[in-house]
Amino acid sequence: MVKYNPAKIEKKWQKKWYNSTLFKAKNGSKAKKFYLLVEFPYPSGDGLHVGHCRSYTALDIIARKRRMQGQNVLFPMGWDAFGLPTENYAIKKGVHPSVVTKKNTENFKKQMKNLGLSFDWSREINTTDPAYYAWTQWIFIKLFEKGLAYKDNININWCPSCKIGLANEEVVDGKCERCGTKVEKREKKQWLIKITKYADRLIKDLDLVDYPERVKDQQKNWIGKSEGAEIDFLLNFKKDPKLNENRGSRGERAAIKVFTTRPDTIFGATYLVLSPEHLWVQLATDDNHNVLENKEEVKAYVQSVKHKPEIERIAEGKEKSGVEIKGVVAINPATGKEIPLFVADYVLAQYGTGAIMAVPADDKRDKEFAETYRLPIIENYQKAGFEDFGKKTVNYKLRDWVFSRQHYWGEPIPMIFCGQCGWQPVPEKDLPVELPKVKKYQPTDTGESPLSAMTVWVKAKCPTCKGPAVRETDTMPNWAGSNWYYLAYVMRGVSNLQFPMAKYREALKYWMPVDWYNGGMEHTTLHLLYSRFIFKFLWDIGAVPQSIGSEPYKKRTSHGVILGPGGVKMSKSKGNVINPDDVVKQYGADTLRLYEMFMGPFDQMIPWDPKGIIGARRFIEKVYVIAHKKTFAKKGNAHVNTLLNKTIKKVSEDIEAMKFNTAISSLMVLVNSFSENLEQVTKEHIKNLLLLISPFAPHITEELWQNLKYKGLCSAQKWPVFDKAVAKEERVVLIVQINGKVRDKQVMNAGSSQQDVEKIVLQSEKIKAWIAGKEIKKVIFVPGKLINIVI
RNA sequence: GCCGAGGUGGCGAAAUUGGCAGACGCACUAGCCUUAGGAGCUAGUAUUCGAAAGAAUGUGAGGGUUCAACUCCCUCCCUCGGCACCA
Numbered sequence: 001m002v003k004y005n006p007a008k009i010e011k012k013w014q015k016k017w018y019n020s021t022l023f024k025a026k027n028g029s030k031a032k033k034f035y036l037l038v039e040f041p042y043p044s045g046d047g048l049h050v051g052h053c054r055s056y057t058a059l060d061i062i063a064r065k066r067r068m069q070g071q072n073v074l075f076p077m078g079w080d081a082f083g084l085p086t087e088n089y090a091i092k093k094g095v096h097p098s099v100v101t102k103k104n105t106e107n108f109k110k111q112m113k114n115l116g117l118s119f120d121w122s123r124e125i126n127t128t129d130p131a132y133y134a135w136t137q138w139i140f141i142k143l144f145e146k147g148l149a150y151k152d153n154i155n156i157n158w159c160p161s162c163k164i165g166l167a168n169e170e171v172v173d174g175k176c177e178r179c180g181t182k183v184e185k186r187e188k189k190q191w192l193i194k195i196t197k198y199a200d201r202l203i204k205d206l207d208l209v210d211y212p213e214r215v216k217d218q219q220k221n222w223i224g225k226s227e228g229a230e231i232d233f234l235l236n237f238k239k240d241p242k243l244n245e246n247r248g249s250r251g252e253r254a255a256i257k258v259f260t261t262r263p264d265t266i267f268g269a270t271y272l273v274l275s276p277e278h279l280w281v282q283l284a285t286d287d288n289h290n291v292l293e294n295k296e297e298v299k300a301y302v303q304s305v306k307h308k309p310e311i312e313r314i315a316e317g318k319e320k321s322g323v324e325i326k327g328v329v330a331i332n333p334a335t336g337k338e339i340p341l342f343v344a345d346y347v348l349a350q351y352g353t354g355a356i357m358a359v360p361a362d363d364k365r366d367k368e369f370a371e372t373y374r375l376p377i378i379e380n381y382q383k384a385g386f387e388d389f390g391k392k393t394v395n396y397k398l399r400d401w402v403f404s405r406q407h408y409w410g411e412p413i414p415m416i417f418c419g420q421c422g423w424q425p426v427p428e429k430d431l432p433v434e435l436p437k438v439k440k441y442q443p444t445d446t447g448e449s450p451l452s453a454m455t456v457w458v459k460a461k462c463p464t465c466k467g468p469a470v471r472e473t474d475t476m477p478n479w480a481g482s483n484w485y486y487l488a489y490v491m492r493g494v495s496n497l498q499f500p501m502a503k504y505r506e507a508l509k510y511w512m513p514v515d516w517y518n519g520g521m522e523h524t525t526l527h528l529l530y531s532r533f534i535f536k537f538l539w540d541i542g543a544v545p546q547s548i549g550s551e552p553y554k555k556r557t558s559h560g561v562i563l564g565p566g567g568v569k570m571s572k573s574k575g576n577v578i579n580p581d582d583v584v585k586q587y588g589a590d591t592l593r594l595y596e597m598f599m600g601p602f603d604q605m606i607p608w609d610p611k612g613i614i615g616a617r618r619f620i621e622k623v624y625v626i627a628h629k630k631t632f633a634k635k636g637n638a639h640v641n642t643l644l645n646k647t648i649k650k651v652s653e654d655i656e657a658m659k660f661n662t663a664i665s666s667l668m669v670l671v672n673s674f675s676e677n678l679e680q681v682t683k684e685h686i687k688n689l690l691l692l693i694s695p696f697a698p699h700i701t702e703e704l705w706q707n708l709k710y711k712g713l714c715s716a717q718k719w720p721v722f723d724k725a726v727a728k729e730e731r732v733v734l735i736v737q738i739n740g741k742v743r744d745k746q747v748m749n750a751g752s753s754q755q756d757v758e759k760i761v762l763q764s765e766k767i768k769a770w771i772a773g774k775e776i777k778k779v780i781f782v783p784g785k786l787i788n789i790v791i
Numbered sequence: 792g793c794c795g796a797g798g799u800g801g802c803g804a805a806a807u808u809g810g811c812a813g814a815c816g817c818a819c820u821a822g823c824c825u826u827a828g829g830a831g832c833u834a835g836u837a838u839u840c841g842a843a844a845g846a847a848u849g850u851g852a853g854g855g856u857u858c859a860a861c862u863c864c865c866u867c868c869c870u871c872g873g874c875a876c877c878a
Contacts, residue, residue: 213796214794214795214872214873217873218794218795218873218874221794221795221873221874226877259877259878261877261878273878318876346876346878348877351877351878352877352878355878356878357878359878363878364876365878366878369876395877395878397874397875521872598815600803601804603796604796606804607802607803609802609817611817611818612802614816614817614829618816661805661815661816662804662805662806662814662815664816665804665815666815667815668814668816669815733811735811737810737811737858737859739859740857779858780859782810785810785811786810788858790858
């Protein structure tokens with residue numbers, strides 16, 4: 001017998017597959033469509049990670065099985081290639097980022113092919129391809145046209161090391177997600193996208209999709225909807241009582257508006273707190289006003305907060321700080337009593353109205369503050385009706401999405417600024433706005449994008465008045481390209497992403513929405529939320545057909561992270577990174593695939609066990625030996641027949657439920673049983689075994705399929721069908737319990753009645769000994785399973 | 792603090808309309824085979840007692856429901872993930 005040589009076998013079959021149309025999705029096919037998507041990678045210089053292999057293999061198994069079941073499967077792959085590591089590498093080595101990207105994507109693709117992944121490479125996409133980002137820019141323009149993209153001077157999270165503005169999502173523990181440097185506050189004009197306008201729908205429409213509960217919960221939590229009321233607290237100016245006579249244009253008195261989710265606690269409100277950034281505080285402390293008794297003190301406090309880094313402001317266990325605003329008091333509308341005003345940084349400017357009514361008896365933070373500043377705490381106060389005071393309103397934690405980056409390696413924001421006409425979008429016919437070649441990729445010290453140094457490129461004509469104008473030099477964040485990539489795969493099946501959108505209507509109608517989308521939990525409040533939002537927007541403006549619904553992904557699953565041996569995180573610095581190339585070289589791709597699927601539950605974090613992988617290799621070799629047996633039985637062993645049928649059911653169901661570990665374990669049980677009953681194994685048995693294993697270990701099964709002189713590719717065969725009649729066991733082991741404890745086992749016919757079972761059981765010596773001298777109180781009988789005698 | 796997931800042998804784990812706890816794999820032990828083994832084959836492997844048959848105990852802790860609980864209910868502890876001065 002020839003020895004199992006994965007290196008040779010695997011190359012051979014990969015060549016056959018990738019030169020065929022086996023993995024190609026067919027536009028307009030009558031077969032049931034199945035759009036299976038796995039998050040496309042950022043092609044880093046490190047190459048594929050074993051974690052990539054795990055989720056790709058998992059979905060590959062599903063894709064292969066569904067194809068065998070006759071479905072028209074779209075299983076595409078591409079590259080999310082804009083990003084900082086590539087840019088940093090380019091800066092260091094002086095190579096253009098596009099050159100680095102090309103090298104990296106080629107390596108990734110080669111590695112994926114080495115694993116035998118059944119991607120439809122004819123639809124490959126790359127977010128850095130100008131034909132691709134023309135659309136990313138087009139979407140931005142649509143957002144602008146609908147008033148959902150705007151430029152505003154905001155306090156941004158600034159990483160002094162990367163010299164880049166960060167979105168809230170990119171700040172972890174007050175530090176830059178990428179480099180770990182402490183994030184500072186910096187005021188800067190930035191493009192923002194109004195995702196907040198979609199907050200409510202992004203929560204509500206979660207009811208329409210099949211996502212894991214933890215994903216839904218995390219998104220809801222992140223959006224953070226809370227219902228409450230806005231209540232006006234009238235002001236009483238003590239220092240300058242004349243102001244109390246002043247009325248606004250509609251005759252109203254000056255008041256502070258607060259937001260609360262508990263208007264019923266208003267009788268317990270003993271003071272108000274305004275955030276340092278509150279507009280009223282700014283006005284009251286400016287040069288034109290003189291209503292406060294301690295203007296300088298308040299001003300100094302506001303200044304001190306402004307320069308405090310974010311981490312210090314939110315530091316855990318930090319004592320609350322603030323100052324009283326003297327010379328003005330507020331009137332509690334419920335009690336009519338005067339209460340003091342404070343400015344304190346524990347109240348956030350961005351949330352609600354930037355001001356709160358403090359109820360120290362009911363709120364932990366207010367209590368802390370009240371205790372520090374010796375403010376009255378009313379323990380037992382009258383509860384108000386929810387709607388007795390104020391106006392009902394809703395607030396969200398979600399903020400608008402900061403969409404500007406001061407970097408080179410990203411999509412240029414397709415906007416032109418004209419002194420006469422203001423911000424104007426680049427006309428569609430001029431898309432894409434291509435990234436110009438620059439000499440230096442470094443961000444500038446002023447925080448401007450490197451593109452700003454390209455004076456020739458920056459100069460532009462205003463699309464509206466044709467006067468002199470300048471281009472926007474900021475680029476988009478690296479989430480921009482992945483907002484719509486699931487549409488790009490569909491479009492690639494029609495043309496190479498040419499305009500206009502109308503071209504793709506039929507294809508989109510056929511393929512969308514994505515039937516099953518797998519990705520990482522770390523994207524739940526980032527990419528997954530962003531892309532849902534952008535899809536809803538495109539749906540709203542009719543860019544995609546209405547018939548496909550307002551959610552891009554029908555079903556979402558997520559994979560667990562692979563940890564290094566011993567359960568620690570894999571990282572270069574710890575030196576515990578497993579390189580899939582090495583594993584393929586040593587054991588073969590089929591072994592790697594099997595092991596990664598067998599190591600544990602797919603959605604769970606799991607440590608790599610360098611020894612464990614040998615089990616997967618042994619399994620393949622066992623199959624190899626069995627399939628090379630010289631003669632086959634004519635008639636199969638009844639037990640083996642039954643087991644095979646049960647395994648067909650188990651494997652089919654387990655693949656759909658992503659219980660790959662138990663699917664493989666049942667295949668191992670089957671193979672072990674084949675080995676034990678080798679004389680009674682038929683060719684048909686082996687054929688079915690190969691079909692069942694083929695999605696998991698596609699190379700070896702092709703080879704054995706060919707050796708057995710079967711026609712065509714194993715991967716192109718029909719998936720075996722479970723036969724209920726054959727799967728039925730005739731003889732079963734019946735458990736005999738006394739008082740709920742197992743005392744005996746009896747083999748008998750599956751359909752035996754209680755009387756028959758009792759007769760047999762009561763004759764057994766073991767049972768006789770147990771019941772001797774005792775009275776039988778009760779007998780519980782579960783047909784085909786168990787009998788329990790209570791004595 | 793809030794939300795979510797989880798806790799089972801030496802290790803990864805399996806078992807859910809409540810019905811044999813530990814399937815499958817790794818590791819380990821003994822034996823066989825081999826010039827050799829980091830290869831292969833056979834047997835064993837939760838704990839305690841026992842030569843064995845067998846018995847008792849056992850799924851984070853404690854209580855409860857039930858003929859029967861890893862599974863359901865109550866109280867508590869621990870680990871991991873996410874969010875967090877969001878009023």
